[in-house]
Amino acid sequence: MFDLIIKGGWILTVDDNYTEYRNGYIAIKDGVIQEVGEELRENTEAKEFIDASGKIVLPGxxxxxxxxxxxxxxxxxxxxxxxxxxxxxxxxxxxxxxxxxxxxxxxxxxxxxxxxxxxxxxxxxxxxxxxxxxxxxxxxxxxxxxxxxxxxxxxxxxxxxxxxxxxxxxxxxxxxxxxxxxxxxxxxxxxxxxxxxxxxxxxxxxxxxxxxxxxxxxxxxxxxxxxxxxxxxxxxxxxxxxxxxxxxxxxxxxxxxxxxxxxxxxxxxxxxxxxxxxxxxxxxxxxxxxxxxxxxxxxxxxxxxxxxxxxxxxxxxxxxxxxxxxxxxxxxxxxxxxxxxxxxxxxxxIRLHDKIGTIEKGKFADIILVDVNQPHLQPLFDPYTQIVYSGKGLDVDTVIVSGKVLMKNKVVLSVNKEKSISIAKNWYKTYKEML
Ligand SMILES: [Zn+2]
Incomplete structure (x- = not known):
């Protein structure tokens, strides 16, 4: 029983051989990647599934x-x-x-x-x-x-x-x-x-x-x-x-x-x-x-x-x-x-290559999904060139750190957007009063 399975995405592992899985899956348990591959076995169980179809999956x-x-x-x-x-x-x-x-x-x-x-x-x-x-x-x-x-x-x-x-x-x-x-x-x-x-x-x-x-x-x-x-x-x-x-x-x-x-x-x-x-x-x-x-x-x-x-x-x-x-x-x-x-x-x-940086078995499950089903990202000839030359940070759809979902459907769950904006505005007021 896994904690989380991401399935159906175009996975770019960014390992030394740039291994890709066109319709792959990643199985995660205890915050760590347990399996990465092309075909998920039938009846594999997990507490949560993320459907990545139509998305590019990358290391965080x-x-x-x-x-x-x-x-x-x-x-x-x-x-x-x-x-x-x-x-x-x-x-x-x-x-x-x-x-x-x-x-x-x-x-x-x-x-x-x-x-x-x-x-x-x-x-x-x-x-x-x-x-x-x-x-x-x-x-x-x-x-x-x-x-x-x-x-x-x-x-x-x-x-x-x-x-x-x-x-x-x-x-x-x-x-x-x-x-x-x-x-x-x-x-x-x-x-x-x-x-x-x-x-x-x-x-x-x-x-x-x-x-x-x-x-x-x-x-x-x-x-x-x-x-x-x-x-x-x-x-x-x-x-x-x-x-x-x-x-x-x-x-x-x-x-x-x-x-x-x-x-x-x-x-x-x-x-x-x-x-x-x-x-x-x-x-x-x-x-x-x-x-x-x-x-x-x-x-x-x-x-x-x-x-x-x-x-x-x-x-x-x-x-x-x-x-x-x-x-x-x-x-x-x-x-x-x-x-x-x-x-x-x-x-x-940063000397953390045994822990993060690629989608490989044994590494922390720090993973992002990029939403390429958008007019500015189609047609999709090559996922690398598309992200680098046509993509933006705001095209990221899902963010996972140690198997925990921090953003889903472009909504950040762990940090509050409105609070971030009001903090910035409040500091601006403080500067104006004191400078
Ligand atoms: Zn600096």
């Missing part, structure tokens, strides 16, 4: 880099240079308003938006990560969470040492939780001293976690690291000994050829955030080159103040087209690779 999408609570700053200070955007808009508001309540509220809205768009796991770096964890647990999603560690005081934390201590406490509190994967999050090479980065890596190794950091996001950063330390960012990180296969580097827009080789050699993973890089005019990451060197690249939306949404299907669509245009080559980053970036490769990037 993975957003490998965001700042969830920044939904409360969506659209603020747009169309400014990165430095002005951060110094004049984002940092002052964060300094004034970011609190446990702000982060819990902003993350709540982010969880609504991500579930609605088919995201089942995300990586977050922000402040008050316990507040993010509370919203994640309420939503039924999965998340990899870290407190941003910086050399200057941040909301809730006075020093990098305190940031490190909070990180350790957070890891100890959540490390056995199957939905929350705590990690270590030094913000960036230009906001953390070598000492802070070394301390952070020590914790990541001691507690066996991911080490999440922004690297080589802008040309400015590259110049600043060069003038401070005499090296470009990746070489500098290698030199101080904080480069290894637990590093998930967000952005990686400006690595040199030599640095791409170093990333490959050290097994560093990359969270590619094309829309944020475009909106902030940071540049275009050399993703096809990185993929050619065997580097694992996941997709990230970054925060909604620089994107401005949390739509992973939209993000891979941008990525797939962007690199074709920049390389004058329509064969780079094909639709299958783009889908893998949002699923299987994303799971590798």
């Amino acid at each position: 999408l993975i957003n490998t880099h965001t700042h969830a609570a920044m939904t409360l700053l969506r659209g603020y200070g747009s169309d400014n240079p990165l430095k002005v955007w951060l110094e004049k808009y984002i940092w002052p508001v964060e300094g004034k308003f970011v609190s446990y309540d702000f982060v819990r509220d902003g993350s709540y809205i982010a969880c609504y938006e991500m579930v609605r768009n088919g995201v089942t796991t995300f990586v977050d770096m922000y402040f008050y990560e316990n507040a993010v964890a509370d919203s994640v647990l309420e939503s039924g999603m999965r998340a990899v969470l870290c407190t941003g560690i910086l050399d200057f005081p941040t909301p809730g934390t006075k020093s990098p040492e305190e940031g490190i201590e909070k990180t350790k406490d957070f890891i100890r509190e959540y490390r056995d939780n199957p939905y929350i994967y705590p990690c270590v999050g030094p913000h960036a090479p230009y906001t953390c001293s070598p000492k802070t980065l070394e301390m952070a890596m020590r914790v990541a190794i001691d507690y066996d976690t991911l080490f999440h950091i922004h690297v080589s996001e802008t040309q400015n950063e590259v110049e600043e690291i060069k003038s401070r330390y005499g090296n470009t960012p990746v070489k500098y990180l290698k030199e101080i000994g904080v480069l290894n296969d637990r590093v998930l580097a967000a952005h990686m827009v400006h690595p040199t050829e030599e640095e791409i080789d170093i990333l490959s050699e050290y097994g560093v993973k990359v969270a590619h955030c094309p829309e944020s890089n475009l909106k902030l005019a940071s540049g275009v990451a050399p993703v096809p080159k990185m993929l050619n060197r065997g580097i694992t690249v996941g997709i990230g939306t970054d925060g909604t103040a620089s994107n401005d949404d949390l739509d992973v299907i939209g993000e891979i669509s941008t990525a797939a087209k962007l690199h074709k245009g920049v390389n004058l080559n329509p064969t780079v980053l094909n639709a299958k690779q783009a889908i893998a970036m949002a699923t299987r490769e994303g799971a590798k990037a």
Whole structure:
């Protein structure tokens, strides 16, 4: 007797061979996939059945880099240079308003938006990560969470040492939780001293976690690291000994050829955030080159103040087209690779590939159904190209995490839509009164 059986859909397992089942089924028990195949045996029993006929079934999408609570700053200070955007808009508001309540509220809205768009796991770096964890647990999603560690005081934390201590406490509190994967999050090479980065890596190794950091996001950063330390960012990180296969580097827009080789050699993973890089005019990451060197690249939306949404299907669509245009080559980053970036490769990037990222026996049942019975998604020649080039996050119909249905018929069940809207409006009122 299974808990849940999904049957009748076009299943894209996104395993290493891209195995598909045109009229397949998935049997789930205790939150784990027990069987995947073409033909469901007659009389197989389950507590619940989901009819997926006419739908494409995929692994849940993975957003490998965001700042969830920044939904409360969506659209603020747009169309400014990165430095002005951060110094004049984002940092002052964060300094004034970011609190446990702000982060819990902003993350709540982010969880609504991500579930609605088919995201089942995300990586977050922000402040008050316990507040993010509370919203994640309420939503039924999965998340990899870290407190941003910086050399200057941040909301809730006075020093990098305190940031490190909070990180350790957070890891100890959540490390056995199957939905929350705590990690270590030094913000960036230009906001953390070598000492802070070394301390952070020590914790990541001691507690066996991911080490999440922004690297080589802008040309400015590259110049600043060069003038401070005499090296470009990746070489500098290698030199101080904080480069290894637990590093998930967000952005990686400006690595040199030599640095791409170093990333490959050290097994560093990359969270590619094309829309944020475009909106902030940071540049275009050399993703096809990185993929050619065997580097694992996941997709990230970054925060909604620089994107401005949390739509992973939209993000891979941008990525797939962007690199074709920049390389004058329509064969780079094909639709299958783009889908893998949002699923299987994303799971590798966050070191959860034995648990999620594909539809295979033994993995958590994190699964989405995409409704392709819509005018903009027919006729259907190829499910991969259809999702990447014609689809949107809002075409996701059903979302399942660990066998639990979080969205059905495009209605999010675990996070409240009206509450999300009123939270955002209330914070806007608060800003207006105080700014
Ligand atoms: Zn970021």
